[in-house]
Amino acid sequence: MNLLITEDDPLHRAFLKTAVENALPECDQLYEAENGAAAVEIVKSETIDGIFMDLQMPKSNGVDAAKEIWRCFPEMRILFWSNYADEAYVRGVARIVPSGAVYGYLLKSASEERLAFAARGIFVQDQCIIDREVRGVQQRSENTLEGLTDAEFEVLTDISLGMTDKAISARRKISTRGVQSRLKHLYEKLGLNRSVTHSDIGPVFNSRTRALTVALSRGLLNVDGLASYEMELEDWLAKK
Amino acid sequence: MNLLITEDDPLHRAFLKTAVENALPECDQLYEAENGAAAVEIVKSETIDGIFMDLQMPKSNGVDAAKEIWRCFPEMRILFWSNYADEAYVRGVARIVPSGAVYGYLLKSASEERLAFAARGIFVQDQCIIDREVRGVQQRSENTLEGLTDAEFEVLTDISLGMTDKAISARRKISTRGVQSRLKHLYEKLGLNRSVTHSDIGPVFNSRTRALTVALSRGLLNVDGLASYEMELEDWLAKK
DNA sequence: GCTTCCATTGCGGAAACCCGCAGGCGGAAC
DNA sequence: GTTCCGCCTGCGGGTTTCCGCAATGGAAGC
Incomplete structure (x- = not known):
């Protein structure tokens, strides 16, 4: 079995x-890479087996690299870490x-024991292993109470890039009023x-700007994410 | 000599x-703390000597802790790391x-050798040691060409909190038109x-929102910074 | 003293944004 | 079928933001 470690630190x-x-x-064989492109x-x-x-x-953050690999x-x-x-x-x-x-999501704060268990689970037994705390976030984002719907999250990423209502409406193919409606729910x-x-x-x-601050401080958004949304936006702009 | 290491990882x-x-x-004696409050x-x-x-x-990020300690x-x-x-x-x-x-600023990517040199410089010889790359950023932010003036940076932090023009004008004691003028220069x-x-x-x-994205991706702002600006704002609101 | 540069201010208008109300659509649950 | 519910849409209007123009005042330099 050949494994690959992708980690910059x-x-x-x-x-x-x-x-x-x-x-x-x-x-x-254990390969190492210090960034996504590598x-x-x-x-x-x-x-490579895992x-x-x-x-x-x-x-080149981990998500982009994983997308390309998949x-x-x-x-x-893939075990995300x-x-x-x-x-x-x-x-x-x-x-x-x-x-x-088959994939897993583990926090770096996990003990070596948990790490070993997750690694065996994924690479040997082909089971998905998701850290408990991560699972919590996942569920919260699935049920609509605390979390945002896909539409709302989408509009959040768009304003986080600094797009205008009109640009968003063009990109997402809805009316500007629709954009504002999504925004209202988001707010x-x-x-x-x-x-x-x-x-x-x-x-x-x-x-509009306050939403960004709140989203950032709650971890709904983060700066790495912004960078990859930005690239998607550029693709769209080029095609348009 | 007694030293303290403050580091969560x-x-x-x-x-x-x-x-x-x-x-x-x-x-x-070598003490350890895993967050600012501790x-x-x-x-x-x-x-503690250093x-x-x-x-x-x-x-409780490092800046706030250092502020309180100083x-x-x-x-x-203090050697920031x-x-x-x-x-x-x-x-x-x-x-x-x-x-x-006496303080220093070192990047984590520095070699152990550089780290040792910086540590001796600061804690033994009482000299300020600033990493070269950091020094570059410092200078760029000092000369007005590439960098922002204090006024512009201030207004940037204010909109990053999501404040309206009117609120900023009240807080900074300038007219709303003044705020907009600063914003224009910032843009x-x-x-x-x-x-x-x-x-x-x-x-x-x-x-307005695009400015945030750009500032974040360029490292003019970061999420930790936002959190402490937020606290300053709350203080001001309470007093007002 | 004069000039230059910068930050600020008021005015005014165009554009963008926020939002209440009312209505239409499709899917899920009963 | 009916009833919800989430999402989208148009309309209307109130507010905020953006910005050009012109003028003021202070600081630095000749």
Whole structure:
């Protein structure tokens, strides 16, 4: 069995390496990549059976790399390994998993024991292993109470790129009024309607930008995510 | 000599610990804290001569902790140790350094050798040691060409919190027109004026929110910074 | 003193944004 | 079938934001 570790931080890489050597003696060859692009190359040139993938990496983040890898090898088993259980990451990963693919999502704070268990579960027994806290985020984002619908999340990513209503309506093929309607619901769910309005000054917050702040601080969005949304937007602009 | 390591990631903490033991044999006691609040407590209860401070930590980031520590011990020597040379961090640190204090700013990608050199420089020889790349950011933000003036940066933080023009004008004690003037200059420096405008759709971007995206992706702002600006804003709102 | 540069201010208007109301559509549940 | 419910749409209008133009005042430099 050949595995690949994709992780930019040399310390974490070394830790992961020894952990894997202990947990998976059946691993013959252990490749390493320090960014997403390098990982993609190795997967294409070598024979890889499974991947450890860090999500936070400078340039070419883990999600993009995984998307490209799954495009070529839909069967590839990937264990994501992340600092945070941010909704942006969880959603980002969930969006690109091919149906039937085996994958896992583990936090870096997990013990070596948990890591070993997850690794064996995924790479040996072909089972999906999702960290408990991550699972919590997933569920919360599935039931509509606390979480946003896809439509609302979509419009959130669009305004996070700084698009105008009109541009969004063109991109998503709905009327500008539809965009505003989505926005209104988004604002409500983020709790902006009952936000501060000072007697002298009037409303203190501009909903549109405030939504961004709140989304960022709640982990609905993160800066890496923005970068990849930006690329999708550029593709669309080029085609239009 | 008693030193304190403030770092949430156990791996990095362990690495730092052995590195310090090698580089600074004159260190008697080596304390550890895994977040800013704990660090502040230790500094207040023990006798500490110098601190390694991680900047990215969940809750109570390094800048806030350092601010509080320097408020009580303006002589404290602090070596900041960060993943990124983001302008938001560099500016954040520079804003709170008491005049005459000894401090350093090192990237985590630095070699152990550089780390040892910096540690000796700061804690033994009382010299400020700033990483080269960080120094680059500092200079760029000092000369007005590429960087923003204080006024522009201030208004950037305000819109990043989602404030309206009127609220900003009240807070900064200038007219709303003044706010808009600052904003206009900010937009220019971020390059939003010559941005995409599509023939069918018209302007694709809303300057106000687009400014946020650009500032975030360029590292002028970051999410930790937002959290502490938010607290300042709440203080002001409470007083008002 | 004069000029230059910068930040600020008022005015005014075009555009963008926020939102209540009313209505239409399709899918899920009963 | 009926009833919900979420989502989209048009209309209308109130508010906010963006920005050009012109004028003021202060600081720095000749």
